[in-house]
Amino acid sequence: MDLPELRIRLPQWLLDQLGGAWEPLPSAEAQMRFVIALARENIRQGSGGPFAAAVFDPQGNLVAPGLNIVTSSRCSIMHAEMLALALAQQRLGSHDLSDGGRRHLTLVASAEPCAMCLGAIPWSGVARLVVGARDEDVRAIGFDEGAKPEHWSAALASRGIEVERDLLRAEAIAVLRAYSEAGGAIY
Amino acid sequence: MDLPELRIRLPQWLLDQLGGAWEPLPSAEAQMRFVIALARENIRQGSGGPFAAAVFDPQGNLVAPGLNIVTSSRCSIMHAEMLALALAQQRLGSHDLSDGGRRHLTLVASAEPCAMCLGAIPWSGVARLVVGARDEDVRAIGFDEGAKPEHWSAALASRGIEVERDLLRAEAIAVLRAYSEAGGAIY
Numbered sequence: 570m571d572l573p574e575l576r577i578r579l580p581q582w583l584l585d586q587l588g589g590a591w592e593p594l595p596s597a598e599a600q601m602r603f604v605i606a607l608a609r610e611n612i613r614q615g616s617g618g619p620f621a622a623a624v625f626d627p628q629g630n631l632v633a634p635g636l637n638i639v640t641s642s643r644c645s646i647m648h649a650e651m652l653a654l655a656l657a658q659q660r661l662g663s664h665d666l667s668d669g670g671r672r673h674l675t676l677v678a679s680a681e682p683c684a685m686c687l688g689a690i691p692w693s694g695v696a697r698l699v700v701g702a703r704d705e706d707v708r709a710i711g712f713d714e715g716a717k718p719e720h721w722s723a724a725l726a727s728r729g730i731e732v733e734r735d736l737l738r739a740e741a742i743a744v745l746r747a748y749s750e751a752g753g754a755i756y
Numbered sequence: 757m758d759l760p761e762l763r764i765r766l767p768q769w770l771l772d773q774l775g776g777a778w779e780p781l782p783s784a785e786a787q788m789r790f791v792i793a794l795a796r797e798n799i800r801q802g803s804g805g806p807f808a809a810a811v812f813d814p815q816g817n818l819v820a821p822g823l824n825i826v827t828s829s830r831c832s833i834m835h836a837e838m839l840a841l842a843l844a845q846q847r848l849g850s851h852d853l854s855d856g857g858r859r860h861l862t863l864v865a866s867a868e869p870c871a872m873c874l875g876a877i878p879w880s881g882v883a884r885l886v887v888g889a890r891d892e893d894v895r896a897i898g899f900d901e902g903a904k905p906e907h908w909s910a911a912l913a914s915r916g917i918e919v920e921r922d923l924l925r926a927e928a929i930a931v932l933r934a935y936s937e938a939g940g941a942i943y
Contacts, residue, residue, distance in 0.1 A: 574846075575763070577762040655831050
């Protein structure tokens with residue numbers, strides 16, 4: 570039988586946008602603004618759902634961005650957080666972003682993770698999660714978040730992963746609503 | 757900045773093994789034997805952890821196999837179930853393996869899914885999950901399964917995903933133990 574490989578590329582518009590030099594974004598708020606702008610552009614370009622994420626180092630350098638490209642990549646695991654984590658690992662050459670506890674990276678996501686992405690976070694080695702829109706904001710436009718354990722942010726904290734919620738929540742919700750009002754596919 | 761693509765290949769030994777014609781495996785037990793043999797070979801070949809999975813159609817044709825290749829692919833999301841689901845979607849050309857409810861595929865996994873893989877299953881479109889070793893068997897050799905909701909199999913059932921547990925559990929446990937006794941990496 571003929572087995573394919575799994576080959577996932579970021580959309581060309583994002584590669585073009587990030588082609589030049591990177592100016593560090595030291596604050597979590599600036600990082601979230603960048604991520605929300607990616608989610609908005611992902612809708613505008615028609616490359617996927619209203620979700621984006623990115624992994625940053627402590628100096629505010631972008632390690633890797635991610636977008637929800639489930640439909641365009643024909644791959645249900647290609648949520649923004651998953652792609653950002655996987656690309657960050659490819660760039661750093663390890664499945665463990667913490668490098669055995671020596672590296673402290675942050676995953677910034679425009680919305681709270683679904684059950685799959687939540688489960689992926691402890692395996693990735695990120696030290697911190699920063700999220701914009703809440704779970705209920707995502708469900709309000711019709712997306713399913715899956716069966717998550719109660720008190721999920723406390724569960725991450727107990728594993729040493731710091732969680733910051735509601736950062737620029739209103740701006741993140743505006744992107745979700747814009748997608749919904751434009752009749753974007755819900756899956 | 758220079759962004760990589762995500763490019764995941766199955767190990768060459770598996771591509772070689774599956775290079776010829778495929779003889780259908782109509783029973784769940786035969787499918788599980790195939791999957792457990794893949795997990796055993798993954799250890800022997802040094803290509804990853806003691807976990808394998810595969811997606812089958814109702815006639816017992818293999819749609820796609822998966823192996824845990826976290827360390828060799830340098831990607832923490834590359835659990836066996838995730839790779840099998842993603843490759844099945846690439847082969848069928850859609851992020852929805854159910855094709856809107858018209859297709860009934862089964863994911864067979866040598867062990868119960870971790871929190872991430874459990875979260876991924878409803879998004880994939882598989883209609884049925886068959887597992888060998890239990891969550892506690894996996895934890896017994898030191899792997900972390902993550903924070904899963906209680907009654908996870910009932911939660912899948914409530915979404916219309918049938919779950920069969922404990923199929924060839926003893927054989928599946930034997931592979932986990934062999935890996936542990938050989939001093940395989942736990943991550």
